[in-house]
Amino acid sequence: MTGASGAEAAGAGEFGFIARHFRPLAGAESLDLRDDCALMRCPEGEEFAISTDTMVESVHFLPSDPPETLGRKLLRCNLSDLAAMGARPHAYTLNVTVPRGGRHDENWFAAFSRGLAEDQERYGVHLIGGDTTSISGPLVLSATVFGLLRHNTALRRSTARPGDEIWVTGTIGDAALGLLVLQGSLQDPSGFLAERYHLPRPRTGLHLHGIVSAAMDISDGLIQDCGHIAEESGVQLVVDTEAVPVSSAAASLGHEWLMRRLCGGDDYELLLTCAPERSAALQAACQAAAVPVHRIGTVRTGSGVRLLDGEGHEIVPEQGGWQHF
């Protein structure tokens, strides 16, 4: 892990800062964050799955979000990408760009790294390197995560086939509604929706190779992400909107929030396609990991995404509606 360099020479204080807050998170491959690079081997017959994400204050998280959750959210969003390809979490790098003269003091960073430590244990990952810099602007966090998987076993977006069923894990739309709760435009006394916005639950630990035909994680919103599978696979996804699983907290807000749930982002659930004859195996694999999974539609020949209501009628979006996501 290097400190800020160049125009802003790293002070001795910065190295102490790294030692205090980040060295305890570092694995052996990091060389204790003391050298120019981390060194990482790949077990024979395996390859790395690599994903990177940036989160910007006031864009991807709120200035009022607790520091304990910020690094965890960044890590979990990336781990969700690993889950989407069927890779098991291994390690990550972290780049922290800290506002000058702000509230990001020792206590803030102690809470930030405490959250990371908790998730490192939960997901079996360790820090291998990073960079700390300063900014006259908002907090910016980037992580690059590394997963491992056997050669030629990665789940892909481009391999859905007509006749497949469409499945999703968990419930959809909670985080999007949670953001509205945190912004004060919705009420959720249970706290469940805000929790889902702060801390996604990446679906690592599922063993879906040989079972599903395609997979991705839902980050941009269910409908938009269905569109990605449709485009990459050259198929049409037909979604039964009434079958899309909803949490009790979201359901209690009423049916008028349906489209917001389907178009909102930050779910970090898995969107899967599966041949009908493999659906029992899919349900068994999810049950083994205690992950709820529901069928929400069918893959057909064609292109794009079609939405059906509870009676099988197509929902024609208003001008400016979901198609523009």
Next chain:
Amino acid sequence: MTGASGAEAAGAGEFGFIARHFRPLAGAESLDLRDDCALMRCPEGEEFAISTDTMVESVHFLPSDPPETLGRKLLRCNLSDLAAMGARPHAYTLNVTVPRGGRHDENWFAAFSRGLAEDQERYGVHLIGGDTTSISGPLVLSATVFGLLRHNTALRRSTARPGDEIWVTGTIGDAALGLLVLQGSLQDPSGFLAERYHLPRPRTGLHLHGIVSAAMDISDGLIQDCGHIAEESGVQLVVDTEAVPVSSAAASLGHEWLMRRLCGGDDYELLLTCAPERSAALQAACQAAAVPVHRIGTVRTGSGVRLLDGEGHEIVPEQGGWQHF
């Protein structure tokens, strides 16, 4: 490569943006930037060296810097870390956080990615993934680079031994003076110093395993980085300041800039230690790669960094001087 997600759902325009500016840079391992992760294998008997850096506008580069150089500078700073460990460049991820409503338009990004394309060819690397986000603040760029090297051949900072000689590649202090030129406080009609600030020349392509005893790249300033080797190796580095190589452009500014050159950052040259009996091999290896190399001192038992003037007398820094870097 993923677009901004969550609170800021990615628009169709953003996917086109990635396709136009970044897909041409992407290698096969990126899966064409169309999936959740990149997939990267490691050749048998080798391991990855991994380094990550963030550059922030107005901290690590100037708002007036040409866009062609920004991605290249970021990439080269990271490649310098690979060079320091003796790894050959392979691939990188790129996170771009773009100021809203600013001057970072299609033309800006075309120039930015054109610069990257040039350096990809020069250094033999390719893009494998990334993220684009927006910010109400300055431009922030992060890259994580991947190099390859044979198992157990990495050069380290922690292995310098008393009796070794200290060597550096290239000339020292040019970029630090170049920054002063760009800020208007120094004159350099040749343009050489500003060029060295904009575009470091990472010393990849040297084969130093089995020759040097320790290595790191000089990013925080020669003296501070000598201190890193001293600390990590448990030795003292004695530097003959008059032997530190100086460019014609820097020399023409006069001897009063010596300490600035030795304390400034952004050199991205290599700082090496080498047993005396291996110094001929070191010079031959550098000559084979057309990289100048000069001996600047000696490793001794003890700790810290000592500076000698041309007559072998110790330079005692003033209060508040270089020791505080």
